[in-house]
Structure formats: C-alpha cells, structure tokens
Amino acid sequence: MSDVAHEMQTSRAIDRSQMQVSDEVAIQITDMNKWFGQFHVLRDIDLTVYRGERIVICGPSGSGKSTLIRCINHLEEHQAGRIVVDGIELSNDLKNIDKIRSEVGMCFQHFNLFPHLTILENCTLAPIWVRKVPKREAEETAMHYLTKVKIPDQANKYPGQLSGGQQQRVAIARSLCMRPRIMLFDEPTSALDPEMIKEVLDTMIELAEEGMTMLCVTHEMGFARQVANRVIFMDQGQIVEQNEPEEFFGNPQSERTKLFLSQILGH
Amino acid sequence: MSDTHAQTARFVRESMLPEREPPLAEVGAVKWVRENLFSGWLNILLTVVSAVVIGWILLHIVPWFWNSVWKAGSLSQCREIRDEAFGPGASSACFAVITDRWHQLVFGFYPQTLYWRPVTALIVFLIAASPVLFPRLPRQALWFSAISPFIMFWLLWGGSVWAPLSVLLGIVLAYVAFRIASRFVSPVLAMLAGVAVAVLCWGLLAGPLTTDMSRILPIRLRAVGSDDFGGFMLSFIIGVSAIILSLPLGILLALGRQSDLFFINKVSVAFIELIRGVPLIVWLFTASLLLNYFLPPGTNFDLMLRVIIMVTLFSAAYIAEVVRGGLAALPKGQYEGADSLGLDYWQSMRLIILPQALKISIPGIVNTFIGLFKDTTLVVFIGLLDPIGLSNAIRASTDWNGVYFELFVFIGLMFFICCFSMSRYSIALEKKLQREHR
Ligand SMILES: Nc1ncnc2c1ncn2[C@@H]1O[C@H](COP(=O)(O)OP(=O)(O)O)[C@@H](O)[C@H]1O
Ligand SMILES: [Mg+2]
Numbered sequence: 279m280s281d282v283a284h285e286m287q288t289s290r291a292i293d294r295s296q297m298q299v300s301d302e303v304a305i306q307i308t309d310m311n312k313w314f315g316q317f318h319v320l321r322d323i324d325l326t327v328y329r330g331e332r333i334v335i336c337g338p339s340g341s342g343k344s345t346l347i348r349c350i351n352h353l354e355e356h357q358a359g360r361i362v363v364d365g366i367e368l369s370n371d372l373k374n375i376d377k378i379r380s381e382v383g384m385c386f387q388h389f390n391l392f393p394h395l396t397i398l399e400n401c402t403l404a405p406i407w408v409r410k411v412p413k414r415e416a417e418e419t420a421m422h423y424l425t426k427v428k429i430p431d432q433a434n435k436y437p438g439q440l441s442g443g444q445q446q447r448v449a450i451a452r453s454l455c456m457r458p459r460i461m462l463f464d465e466p467t468s469a470l471d472p473e474m475i476k477e478v479l480d481t482m483i484e485l486a487e488e489g490m491t492m493l494c495v496t497h498e499m500g501f502a503r504q505v506a507n508r509v510i511f512m513d514q515g516q517i518v519e520q521n522e523p524e525e526f527f528g529n530p531q532s533e534r535t536k537l538f539l540s541q542i543l544g545h
Numbered sequence: 546m547s548d549t550h551a552q553t554a555r556f557v558r559e560s561m562l563p564e565r566e567p568p569l570a571e572v573g574a575v576k577w578v579r580e581n582l583f584s585g586w587l588n589i590l591l592t593v594v595s596a597v598v599i600g601w602i603l604l605h606i607v608p609w610f611w612n613s614v615w616k617a618g619s620l621s622q623c624r625e626i627r628d629e630a631f632g633p634g635a636s637s638a639c640f641a642v643i644t645d646r647w648h649q650l651v652f653g654f655y656p657q658t659l660y661w662r663p664v665t666a667l668i669v670f671l672i673a674a675s676p677v678l679f680p681r682l683p684r685q686a687l688w689f690s691a692i693s694p695f696i697m698f699w700l701l702w703g704g705s706v707w708a709p710l711s712v713l714l715g716i717v718l719a720y721v722a723f724r725i726a727s728r729f730v731s732p733v734l735a736m737l738a739g740v741a742v743a744v745l746c747w748g749l750l751a752g753p754l755t756t757d758m759s760r761i762l763p764i765r766l767r768a769v770g771s772d773d774f775g776g777f778m779l780s781f782i783i784g785v786s787a788i789i790l791s792l793p794l795g796i797l798l799a800l801g802r803q804s805d806l807f808f809i810n811k812v813s814v815a816f817i818e819l820i821r822g823v824p825l826i827v828w829l830f831t832a833s834l835l836l837n838y839f840l841p842p843g844t845n846f847d848l849m850l851r852v853i854i855m856v857t858l859f860s861a862a863y864i865a866e867v868v869r870g871g872l873a874a875l876p877k878g879q880y881e882g883a884d885s886l887g888l889d890y891w892q893s894m895r896l897i898i899l900p901q902a903l904k905i906s907i908p909g910i911v912n913t914f915i916g917l918f919k920d921t922t923l924v925v926f927i928g929l930l931d932p933i934g935l936s937n938a939i940r941a942s943t944d945w946n947g948v949y950f951e952l953f954v955f956i957g958l959m960f961f962i963c964c965f966s967m968s969r970y971s972i973a974l975e976k977k978l979q980r981e982h983r
Contacts, residue, residue: 353881372889380887390882394900394981403896404886436981456886 292504296489299507302329303362304460304491305350310359312349319345321515323359327493329459332486334502334523335495337512338538343495346512347462350493351382364459380408383453387465389445391437397424397448398433401455409456416455423451427481443474447481454485461485463494497542503527511535605636613638618645619944642948643955646939650955653775653930659703659767663778666700669693670785678970694789701774701782703766707758711751719743732891771849775930777959783849783931784918784963787856791917792910794857795864796903800894802869813865820862826923828855833927852924860917867909871902904978911971915964922960932956 305327312320319342327333335343348354349361352368352375361368363378392400401420405411411419424430427447429440437445446466453461463482467475479501486492486505496502502509503523510520511534519526519535527543530536582592612631617623623639631637643650652660673693676686695709723739730738759765774782801813820828832851875898883893903910925934936952939945 351885353884376887376889379885382885384885386878386881386885388876388878390876390878390885392879392882392897392901394904404888407892407896408887452886 292483293487296487297330297332297507298489299328299330303327304329304331304364305493306360306362307350308360310349310356310361312345312354312356312358319515320349320356323517325510325517327460327491329491330489331508332490332492332506333494333508333510334506335493335510335512336497336499336502336538336542337518341512342515343512344464347384347464347493347495350460350462351379351384353384376408380404380456381458382460382462383450383456383458384462385446385449385453385464385466387469389437389442389449389469391445391449391452393437396434396436397429397440400437400448401452404452405455420451420455423454424448426454426484427451428477441474442470443477446470446474446478450478450481450485460491460493463492463496465495465497467496467498499527499543511538513538609636609638612636613640615640615644617641620947638951638954639948640951640955642939642945642951646935646945649939650776650932650935652778653935654773655769655775655778656767656773659769662700662703662766662769666697667781669696669700699766702769702771704768705755705759706764706766707755707762708751710758711754712747714754715743715746715751718746771847774849776932776935779849779924779929780918780921780931783853783856783921783924786853787860787917787921788914790853790857791859791861791864794861796868796899798861798865799868799872802865803872817862817865820858821866825856825859825920826926828859829923829927831855848927849929852927852929856917856921859920860913863913863916864910867906867913868902870909871904871906872898874905875901904975907971907975907978911967915967918963918967919960932959 303326305325307323307325310320310323311318323346335346337343345354349356349368350363355370356368364381366374366378368374368378391397392403395403398417398420401424402413402416405416405419406413421430421433424433427450429444429447429451432440432444432448437448440448450461450466466482467478470478475498479498482492482494482501483505494501494506506523508520509523509526511518511526511530511532513534519530519532521531526535527539530539583589612627612635614623614626614637617626617639618641620639620642623637623641627635627637627639648657648660652663655663670693673690676682676684677690692713695713699706699709719739719742722742723735726738727735798813798817801809802817804810804813829852832855833848836846836851879897879901880893883897888896922931922933924931925937928934930938933956936956939952940948
C-alpha cells in the first residue's frame with residue numbers, strides 16, 4: 279500500500295509504524311440480514327474486521343451504510359445472521375449489548391453531545407456510571423483525551439458554545455474516554471463546514487496512527503486513500519465491492535462502483 | 546453600458562469597515578403614547594372607550610375598598626359603622642368578616658390551643674422545600690427534606706410518634722431491599738421486591754411495633770382528626786401533597802407509556818386515559834363514597850388521605866402527558882448517544898433524557914400544578930371544609946349572613962398569591978436553566 283500524494287487532506291506525512299493489521303478478529307458478521315418492516319435494508323452481509331484495520335465504507339445515500347454500522351453496536355437490531363464483536367455475540371441479552379457498547383465507541387453525524395452537561399461532564403459520565411471509575415480519575419482521563427483532540431481549554435463550557443468541528447472532536451474524546459477497542463464513525467464530517475472538516479479528519483488520522491480499529495462511513499475519499507487499508511462500496515443494502523484503496527480507486531471492477539466514483543470524484 | 550458594468554462587476558475593498566454603533570432609536574413617552582394609543586381615528590376611539598370603561602370600574606371598586614370596615618363583630622355592626630362614617634348606603638366593603646373569622650379561615654376547626662402545630666409544620670415545610678427549589682443551598686439539607694413529611698404528618702395529625710416512624714421504617718427497609726435485590730435481578734424486579742417489603746412491613750410489622758413502642762416509650766401529641774382540618778390549611782395540605790407525589794408518579798407513567806414492554810405500556814396508557822377522561826369531581830365522589838364499599842368493612846380509611854390519593858392520581862395523569870411531550874421533543878440522537886456509551890435504561894433516563902425532557906416540560910408541569918392547586922377547592926362538594934366550604938359555613942351563621950364578595954375576594958387573593966408565585970418560580974427556573982445550558 280503506497281501513499282497517494284494527490285488529494286491529500288493533510289499536509290503532514292502519516293506515521294504508519296503502528297498501523298498494523300493483526301490476524302485477531304475484531305468483528306465478525308456472517309450472513310446478516312435486516313429489514314425495516316417490509317423493506318430489506320441489509321442483505322446477506324458478510325464482513326470480517328481484523329484488529330487494527332481501518333475500513334472506509336462508502337456508497338450512495340440510502341444504501342444502508344449507517345444501518346450496517348449501527349447494527350454493530352445494536353442501535354439497530356438485525357433479524358437474521360450473526361454479529362460477533364470482540365468475541366461476544368450480539369443477542370437480545372441486555373447485559374451483552376451494554377458490554378459491547380461500552381467496548382465500541384461511536385461518533386455520529388450530528389455529534390449527539392449532551393447539551394445539558396459541560397464538555398468535561400460529557401466525557402466523564404460514561405466512565406463514572408458504566409465503568410465505575412472514581413470521579414477524579416475519570417476527570418484526569420477526560421482531560422487527557424480533550425488535550426489530545428486539542429480542546430482542553432473548553433472543558434467547562436457547554437456543547438452549544440462550541441463550533442461544529444470542536445463538538446465533533448469532543449464526541450471523539452467522549453468515546454475514547456471509555457477506552458474502546460473499536461471505533462465506529464457515521465459520516466463524522468458531513469454536518470461540518472469545510473474549514474472544520476480538516477481538524478476532525480486530523481483527529482481521526484491520529485487515532486488510526488495509534489492502531490485503533492476503525493470502521494468509518496465517509497465520503498472523504500482523501501482520508502480513505504491515506505488512512506484506510508480497505509474500502510467497501512455498498513449499494514442497495516449489499517456489499518458490492520471491497521478492495522485496497524489504491525486498487526479500489528485506480529481500478530474499480532463493478533459498474534456501480536465506477537458510476538459512484540465518477541459522481542463523487544469527477545467534477 | 547459596458548462602462549457601468551465594468552464599474553459594478555469589479556470591486557476590491559481597500560480597507561475593512563470599522564464597527565459602528567447602531568442608530569439610536571427615537572425614544573420618549575410622548576412618542577410611545579402617540580404611536581400606541583392615538584395613531585389613526587380607530588385607535589383614538591378605542592383608547593377613549595377603554596379609558597371610560599376602566600374609569601367606570603375604578604369608580605365603583607375604589608370607594609368600596611377605600612371605605613372598607615375591618616373591625617366589627619357582625620355584618621349589621623359593619624353596616625352601622627359604615628352609616629356613621631360614610632353615610633347610609635355608601636359603597637363599603639366589610640372585611641371585618643375576615644379579621645373576625647381569620648382563625649377559622651386558616652385552620653378550620655383545628656383546636657385553638659394547638660395552632661402552633663400547623664404553624665410549625667408550615668415552617669418545617671418551608672425549610673424542607675428550600676433546598677429542593679434552590680439548588681445553591683447545601684445538598685446535605687435534602688436529608689431533612691426527605692424526612693420532613695413524617696415530621697409534618699406527626700405535627701398535623703398528632704398521635705404516637707411511632708406511627709409515622711414505622712411508616713418511615715417501611716420505606717427504609719424497602720430501599721435496602723431494592724439495593725440488595727438490584728445486585729442480582731433487573732431493576733424492575735428489584736423495585737417490585739422493594740414494594741413487597743414495604744407492604745409486608747406496613748401490613749405486619751407497623752401495627753404491633755407502634756403499639757409496643759408506644760407502651761415502652763410513649764411520645765405522643767394529642768391526636769387531631771381529619772374532620773377538624775379546614776380552611777387554607779386543608780387546601781394547602783392537599784395541594785402540596787398531591788403536587789409532591791404526582792410528579793414522580795407522572796414521570797413513571799410517561800416512561801411507562803413510552804416503554805416497549807407490552808404490559809407496562811398498556812397499563813400506563815389505560816391508566817392515563819381513564820383518569821384524564823373522567824372529571825375530577827367524579828373521582829372525588831368515588832373517593833368519598835365508593836371506596837368504602839370496596840375496602841374491607843371496619844377499615845376507616847381517612848377521607849382526607851383518600852382525597853389526596855385521588856387528586857395525586859388525577860394530576861399524575863396530566864403530568865405524564867406533559868412529560869411525554871418533553872420526551873418526544875428530544876432528538877433521537879440523545880437516546881442513541883446515551884445508548885452508544887453503554888448506559889443502561891435507568892441511567893440514560895436519569896442522567897441524559899429526563900433532565901432535558903423535564904426542562905422542556907417545566908411550563909406544562911407548573912401549569913398542571915397550578916390547576917391542581919385551584920382544583921382543591923372542589924373538595925367542598927364532598928363535605929370537606931376548604932376555604933370555599935368555610936365561606937358557606939360562615940355565611941350560615943346569623944352574624945355574617947349576606948357577606949359574599951369580601952370572602953371571595955380574600956380567598957381569590959390567597960390563591961392568586963400561591964399560583965402567581967409558582968408561575969414566577971417556574972419562569973425564573975426556566976431562565977436559569979436556559980442560561981446554564983447554552
Ligand atoms: N428507522 C428506519 N425505519 C425505516 N426505514 C429506515 C430507517 N432507518 C433507515 N431507513 C431506510 O433504510 C435505508 C438505509 O438507510 P441508511 O442506512 O441510513 O442509509 P445510508 O446511511 O447509506 O444513507 C434508507 O432507505 C432509509 O430510508
Ligand atoms: Mg447514513
């Protein structure tokens with residue numbers, strides 16, 4: 279996998295020393311199907327994610343990308359097939375679901391910060407109540423991650439006082455405070471103004487550099503080329519094509535992929 | 546043409562504009578009056594007509610208040626004083642009825658020598674309420690708020706101190722049972738276990754405990770029956786108890802109505818719709834008449850307690866709908882944000898969802914409380930002596946036969962003060978939360 283120089287979103291080179299894919303399975307999805315009423319959103323999804331992988335999922339709107347990653351932490355329930363996360367099978371057992379959710383971090387398009395809590399409280403809430411970490415320790419961890427996403431000075435403000443890009447970085451920090459082993463991103467930059475996209479992508483790149491397992495729904499193809507080790511193209515609830523980024527962008531196989539790429543890349 | 550086009554299309558700003566003050570608005574009272582009252586013929590006409598109407602009303606009301614008599618033993622005495630001072634037939638209020646029957650209007654038929662007890666109870670209430678209403682006060686004070694209902698109950702009704710204490714014991718045991726059980730089973734089951742323990746404790750333990758302990762350590766106040774309660778004290782007790790009890794019950798009902806659990810959902814919906822769909826007065830009659838048929842013979846279930854329960858259930862149904870509105874107004878992302886962090890249902894409700902939903906619902910909740918408080922006057926129809934009931938009783942005496950407006954003005958004023966303070970408090974609270982959470 280080589281660096282693609284053009285279309286880079288960041289100016290700096292990426293440190294790949296810790297971006298290693300192990301052969302330990304992080305997420306295993308087999309034959310998964312999901313319906314919304316009569317509507318068959320996800321069809322026969324098979325996907326194995328190894329620890330350390332950075333996967334970018336793209337595809338036209340309504341193709342089921344969000345639904346797929348929301349199934350992984352059971353924000354949506356699947357009706358057939360198996361999903362195993364970190365060795366735990368997702369069933370209807372609430373204990374398992376809460377366990378998986380506390381191991382899997384998620385960032386949403388609209389951040390979903392808690393507006394009635396300060397930035398610091400947003401970050402310490404789950405560690406204190408779910409992990410039972412003492413308040414002092416949780417605050418230290420929170421400040422550590424807030425420093426990492428470069429907003430430690432905003433800790434005592436409320437989310438409404440921050441810009442979109444800052445809010446999204448807080449959301450990432452909030453997830454990291456639970457020390458997740460897998461991070462899911464659902465279009466984290468689509469609700470942001472162009473000048474804020476970069477700061478969020480930079481944060482995500484840093485995360486990737488530290489070897490985090492990431493599944494990322496995004497249309498930032500620069501990010502996909504730079505960071506991803508695998509790109510998945512979905513359409514009509516199915517995985518249509520997946521490949522290494524260079525191959526995927528340079529030599530797409532399916533007609534649908536070609537059409538999609540020409541639409542989002544070829545202006 | 547091409548010249549002008551070039552002029553308009555090409556533009557480069559050389560220096561950025563500095564910030565400037567906005568233009569001063571023209572102000573002044575005369576301007577306001579002219580703009581709002583006398584702009585155009587129609588407005589002039591309306592202003593004049595309104596002024597005449599207001600003047601006419603004041604002309605009648607002001608002398609009535611101004612000439613009012615505050616000290617007299619009966620209505621006829623009032624009239625004599627008026628005739629002497631302002632001439633016969635002058636318009637004059639006889640507020641002497643209020644000073645003369647003040648104690649009765651406030652305490653009903655509560656024994657005169659024991660008036661200190663309701664007064665102390667009121668002070669206890671005010672102290673207990675302040676840490677709840679004003680979060681800046683120390684949080685430890687909430688412990689006093691938690692036990693204050695038992696103190697107030699004992700002060701008001703008297704009897705052995707062991708009766709309220711054994712009720713308190715039941716609640717403490719229930720809580721302990723809940724904490725222990727929630728370690729092993731789901732919170733709902735743990736809650737049921739707690740309720741079961743409380744019921745067992747009250748059913749089996751409370752009776753013997755009270756009698757035995759009263760023999761060993763007889764601390765008691767003279768018992769006062771509910772029949773003797775009346776006046777504003779009665780309205781206040783019913784209103785405040787129902788307000789305090791209906792909020793948590795209403796919240797639970799709202800959550801129940803949102804729940805995916807079939808049974809809980811249907812029970813909540815049925816309860817809310819049934820209670821809301823029937824007038825309060827019907828429920829009050831049910832409380833006063835029908836319940837006696839259903840309860841085992843010999844049990845004498847206090848009428849006031851029954852009324853408090855009914856009013857509580859009634860307003861809980863309304864609170865539930867108000868809170869449901871607040872829950873529905875929250876974006877779905879808040880639920881998902883909480884879920885994705887691994888918070889369980891009760892945690893996400895308590896920490897994320899309810900604080901926000903309740904904040905949205907404050908106006909509706911206070912609206913319901915104000916309605917509830919005024920509706921306590923309906924108990925007059927089942928024979929309780931609330932202020933309205935007392936005004937009837939006072940008028941029935943030969944001394945004060947014929948006094949209407951004075952009593953109603955006074956009762957209205959007292960209710961207005963209570964309701965208006967609730968309204969102001971809610972507005973202040975809303976503003977404060979608005980400032981905090983921005
Ligand atoms: N809660 C829901 N109920 C019914 N249909 C839904 C729901 N959520 C999503 N869908 C439908 O499922 C399809 C896939 O949605 P989604 O996964 O959000 O697509 P994407 O994220 O790829 O744009 C869309 O057609 C959408 O309308
Ligand atoms: Mg989507």
